[in-house]
Amino acid sequence: MNSRIELKNIRYSLPLLFSLIFGLSMFASPIETDSKDEKKGGDLKTEIKEYITHHLKDSHSYSLTSWIDESTGKKVYLEIPLPVILYDNGLHVFMSSKLKHGKAVVESNGNFYKLNYHDSKIYKTNKEGVFDYDTDHHPLNETPLDFSITKNVASIIIVAILMFLLFTGLSKSFAKNNGISKGLGRFFEPIILYIRDEIAIPNIGEKKYKNYMSFLLTVFFFVWFLNMLGLTPLGVNVTGNIAVTFSLALLTFLITNFTANKSYWGHIFWMPGVPVLIKIVLAPIELLGVFIKPFSLLIRLYANIQAGHIVLYSLIGLMFIFKGILGSSLSFGLAFFISIIEILVALLQAYIFTMLSALYFGFAVAEEDH
Amino acid sequence: MEKLISEFSIGLFFWQTIIFILLIFLLKKYAWKPILDAVNEREEGIKNALLSAEKAKEEMASLQSDNEATLKKARAERDSLLKEAREIKQQLIDDAKNEAQSEAKKIISQAQETIQNEKKAAISDLKNQVASLSIDIAEKVLKEKLSDDKTQMNLVKDLVKDVTLK
Numbered sequence: 001m002n003s004r005i006e007l008k009n010i011r012y013s014l015p016l017l018f019s020l021i022f023g024l025s026m027f028a029s030p031i032e033t034d035s036k037d038e039k040k041g042g043d044l045k046t047e048i049k050e051y052i053t054h055h056l057k058d059s060h061s062y063s064l065t066s067w068i069d070e071s072t073g074k075k076v077y078l079e080i081p082l083p084v085i086l087y088d089n090g091l092h093v094f095m096s097s098k099l100k101h102g103k104a105v106v107e108s109n110g111n112f113y114k115l116n117y118h119d120s121k122i123y124k125t126n127k128e129g130v131f132d133y134d135t136d137h138h139p140l141n142e143t144p145l146d147f148s149i150t151k152n153v154a155s156i157i158i159v160a161i162l163m164f165l166l167f168t169g170l171s172k173s174f175a176k177n178n179g180i181s182k183g184l185g186r187f188f189e190p191i192i193l194y195i196r197d198e199i200a201i202p203n204i205g206e207k208k209y210k211n212y213m214s215f216l217l218t219v220f221f222f223v224w225f226l227n228m229l230g231l232t233p234l235g236v237n238v239t240g241n242i243a244v245t246f247s248l249a250l251l252t253f254l255i256t257n258f259t260a261n262k263s264y265w266g267h268i269f270w271m272p273g274v275p276v277l278i279k280i281v282l283a284p285i286e287l288l289g290v291f292i293k294p295f296s297l298l299i300r301l302y303a304n305i306q307a308g309h310i311v312l313y314s315l316i317g318l319m320f321i322f323k324g325i326l327g328s329s330l331s332f333g334l335a336f337f338i339s340i341i342e343i344l345v346a347l348l349q350a351y352i353f354t355m356l357s358a359l360y361f362g363f364a365v366a367e368e369d370h
Numbered sequence: 371m372e373k374l375i376s377e378f379s380i381g382l383f384f385w386q387t388i389i390f391i392l393l394i395f396l397l398k399k400y401a402w403k404p405i406l407d408a409v410n411e412r413e414e415g416i417k418n419a420l421l422s423a424e425k426a427k428e429e430m431a432s433l434q435s436d437n438e439a440t441l442k443k444a445r446a447e448r449d450s451l452l453k454e455a456r457e458i459k460q461q462l463i464d465d466a467k468n469e470a471q472s473e474a475k476k477i478i479s480q481a482q483e484t485i486q487n488e489k490k491a492a493i494s495d496l497k498n499q500v501a502s503l504s505i506d507i508a509e510k511v512l513k514e515k516l517s518d519d520k521t522q523m524n525l526v527k528d529l530v531k532d533v534t535l536k
Contacts, residue, residue: 145381147381148381150381153385156390160392164396164400167401167405170405171408179415180412193409213402214402214403218393218402222393241377241382242377243377243379243380243382244383248390
């Protein structure tokens with residue numbers, strides 16, 4: 001009887017989480033900005049292009065939708081405001097709704113900040129909020145250190161909480177059902193076993209794989225879930241952001257090199273079994289390889305997800321460019337097809353990242369057996 | 371490359387790293403370790419159950435072969451017992467036969483001896499009777515032929531001579 005109640009709890013916890021997220025949108029206030037200086041006369045193609053590049057970037061608020069109010073001619077954004085945290089000789093904290101999409105100057109502890117809509121960055125300005133542009137239209141203003149809870153950070157937090165609830169639920173269900181998992185987490189148990197039996201053990205080895213399991217499992221589900229979240233209409237692009245993939249690859253790099261044994265370093269600096277001259281030639285190449293391996297990880301994940309988003313957004317944009325029924329339905333079909341491919345890519349990229357990380361760990365701890 | 375660097379957000383990197391490392395440690399403690407332990411335990415359990423089943427099977431087989439051996443031994447023992455009994459029976463019969471024969475022989479020989487003795491006694495008795503009979507006869511003859519002694523005597527002599535023992 002107990003287990004049934006527990007099962008219900010898990011079952012209800014997910015909708016609860018989602019309703020929490022969407023409940024927040026109740027607090028989302030439509031922000032009206034003057035749309036006079038928006039490019040009204042700009043053609044549809046450039047508008048779509050701007051829309052895509054804007055959505056690939058991180059944002060200071062969790063935007064849900066936006067429209068132009070016909071009666072007032074103002075652009076209305078429906079979004080969840082997120083906290084902006086700036087470090088500029090002391091912390092400056094305010095909600096992103098104050099920025100009004102770069103239409104307003106925010107005063108905080110005597111400093112003035114303004115959002116530049118084109119690169120989605122916050123700059124320090126004077127009281128009037130004037131940008132000094134260089135020849136390439138890049139602002140020359142000073143940028144404070146931005147530790148804001150942006151859309152991507154919020155998505156990361158949501159996925160982290162989701163993962164924590166899901167997998168602690170799974171671990172608890174084992175004890176309650178005599179070693180057999182139950183509930184939603186049950187779906188993920190074979191995947192956990194797959195990562196252990198097909199990724200960790202063959203690449204790292206029976207003896208040492210246990211030390212790396214926590215990282216491999218966490219990174220796999222983290223990347224997978226964030227990839228999948230990127231395919232929802234929420235339009236987040238977390239794993240297609242270079243800072244996120246850099247952080248993940250950096251951890252792989254650090255773990256590889258801090259757990260590496262003597263044999264690994266021996267193979268890099270003094271390759272055994274080859275003439276001395278080749279040893280000297282090989283050492284810088286191998287040393288470069290140490291950095292290239294994790295670098296390839298970060299670029300691969302970033303480029304795949306970024307490219308997938310660009311293609312998908314472009315195909316959706318095509319629907320509006322082709323006004324005819326044939327062209328629009330064709331691009332709808334293509335967008336639908338690419339969406340399905342992207343679901344596969346989401347899983348595949350998570351798998352490849354985990355697999356290659358495990359492979360690098362395997363190199364680092366390989367025993368000398370020749 | 372320049373675009374990539376300008377897109378790089380230190381704030382996002384900072385939060386991502388902090389949250390991710392925190393997530394690894396939290397999940398390690400509350401999820402991965404218990405899950406992997408439970409799965410390992412279950413797999414060990416299955417392995418042990420299979421092993422013990424195999425063992426039980428082997429034990430059963432060895433028990434069965436043991437049983438068969440015992441049965442075989444018992445059968446052999448029974449056979450040998452029966453054989454022995456048969457031999458004993460035969461011997462008993464033979465012994466009895468032999469004894470009976472020897473007894474019979476003894477009895478026969480005794481009987482023959484007795485017969486012989488009886489015969490001898492009868493002969494001697496007969497002889498005595500013949501003697502007395504002859505005496506009687508002789509008396510009668512004598513009484514008749516007293517007149518002629520000589521003839522009588524010759525007669526007696528002839529008579530006696532004629533009487534031979536068989």
